[in-house]
Amino acid sequence: MAAKKDYEIPEDCRYTQSDEWVRIDNDGARIGLTDYAQSELSDVVFVELPEVGSQIEAGEPFGVVESVKAVSDLIAPISGEVIAVHQALDEHPEWVNEDPYGRGWIVCIEPEDAEALDSLMSTEAYRKHVEERAAS
Amino acid sequence: MVPFAGFEMPLVYSSILEEHRHVRARVGLFDVSHMGELRLSGPDAARLAQRVFSNRVDTLKPGGVRYGVFCTPEGGVIDDATLYCIGPEEYLFCVNAATAADDFAWFTKVHGELAASCALRDETARTALIAIQGPEACEIAHRVLGAKGPRPRRWRFAETSFQGAPLLLSRTGYTGEDGYEIYLPAEQALSLWSALIDASRGAAHPIGLAARDTLRTEMAYSLYGHELDRSIDPLKADLARFVSFGTGFIGEEALMRVRDSGPEQRRVGLILAGRQVARPGTAILAEQIIGQVTSGTFGPSIERSIAIGYVPAQYAAPGTQLGVEIRGRRIPCEVTETPFYSRKT
DSSP: OOSOOOOOOOTTOEEOTTSEEEEEOSSSEEEEEOHHHHHHHOSEEEEEOOOTTOEEOTTSEEEEEEESSOEEEEEOSSOEEEEEEOGGGGTOTTHHHHOTTTTTOOEEEEESOGGGGGGSBOHHHHHHHHHHHHHO | OEEETTEEEOOOSSOHHHHHHHHHHSEEEEEOTTSEEEEEESTTHHHHHHHHOSSOOTTOOTTBEEEEEEEOTTSOEEEEEEEEEEETTEEEEEEOTTTHHHHHHHHHHHHHHHTOOOEEEEOTTTEEEEEEESTTHHHHHHHHHOTTSOOOOTTBEEEEEETTEEEEEEOOOSSSSOEEEEEEEGGGHHHHHHHHHHHTTTOEEEOOHHHHHHHHHHTTOOOBTTTBOTTOOTTTTTOGGGOOTTSOOTTHHHHHHHHHHOOSEEEEEEEESSSOOOOTTOEEESSSEEEEEEEEEEETTTTEEEEEEEEEGGGOSTTOEEEEEETTEEEEEEEEOSOSOOOOO
C-alpha cells in the first residue's frame, strides 16, 4: 500500500518485533495485537486462545489469529502464566480490528519476571519498526 | 496491489468483509480486465468452438452466453470459460487470465487439425472488463447506458456503445448477485468506471480480488487452479450440467467413461463447526485423510467457515460428517449442499 497510515501506538504499552503489545494493569500483563498488525491482517474472523493456567514462553507462539486473508501466530512478548483469556473474541473476533488496544485484548498473564518488559520496544522504537516495513 | 498473470491487481480496497457485504446488500464494481478474450470469426467458428467447448454450441443463438470447459483428450480441464455467440460466424470466449496463452495455443492446434476456416484473435490486451454486481447494479448500469439502452436477461447479452466505442453488456457474474459484466475497449474503461461510480451517487464501491474470491466461494463457483486443472475432469468437479454429450468436443469419449462408471471422487461443499479457515491444501478426514480442500474461507454473508474440496464419492452425500485438519487438530465439518449462499429474492 502506497498510502502512509498513521497507526496508533499508545505510550503505556511495550511492543514486540512480531507486533504484539503488552500493558501492565491491575490484573497483570495484558497482551494484544497492535494497530499495525490488525491493519495488515484485516478482517479477523477467528482467534485461537491458550488455556487459563497454561504457561507461555517469551518468543514462542501461544495462539493464532486468522483473518480472511491470512493466518498469523501470536508470539508471547514475555513469559508467564495465563490468568485470563478474552473468551468474548469467539463471538466478536472483529474487536481485534476495531479496538486493538482495548476490547481487542487477547490474554492476560502473570509475568514471571516483571523486568522482562524492559527488553521490549518503546512506542518510539516500535514506530520506527513499523515505518521501516511500511516503507519497503 | 498484487501482481497477477502480468497485471497489477487490486486485492483489497477497504476491508474484505465490508466489500463482500456491500456487494450482497447494495452494489460493487470490479475491474476484471485481466480476464482473457479470444475471438473466433469465420465460416467454421462454430465448428471450432464446439470442438474445444464442453457445452452445446449449436443451440446457442446470437445474444446468448453459455458456461463450459475446455478439455484435454483425457478429459482434464484446460480452462473454464463463458462463450458468447455474437453471430452465426462469430464467437467470443472469456477465459482466465493465467491460462489465456495456453488456451490460445490449444485453439490454434485444434484449428490446424480441423483445417478450420476461421480467424482466431487474442483480444485480451485491448479489452477491458468491468463487472457491476449487487441488487442495485442493473439500475446503475441503465442510468449510464441510457433509458433506451438494452436490458438483456440472465445469461443473455447485448451489444451497444459507450462514448462511441462498442460495448458488450452481459447479464452474468461471478458473485451470485444480479448485475452485468461489461466488455469494452481498454481506452474507454476508466470513463465507464467513473460514470458508473458517479451514476451510483456513492452506492457503488470498488471491490478487490479478495472479496471477489469470498463471493464466488460462497456460491461454490469453481476457480481454475483451485477446483479445476488438467488432472480434474468436469464430472468430478460437479459441472455435469455444463457437459453436453453427443456434440463431439475433445475429451467427450473420456468423459463418457467417467459418466458410465461414476466419478471416483467428487467435489463437495463443507461447513466447519468452528470459525477457523480451512485454507487450500488442508486435509479432509474421515477415519484417515480422504481428500484436500481446494478453496476455503470465512463466508462473510453466511457467517460460517466454508470450504470446497474433493473426496471419494462415498463421502460426498450432503449430511456426511467429516473433519478437516487445521494446525494438527481435527475440526468437525459437514458435507453440505451448494451454493452455500442463496440470494433472498
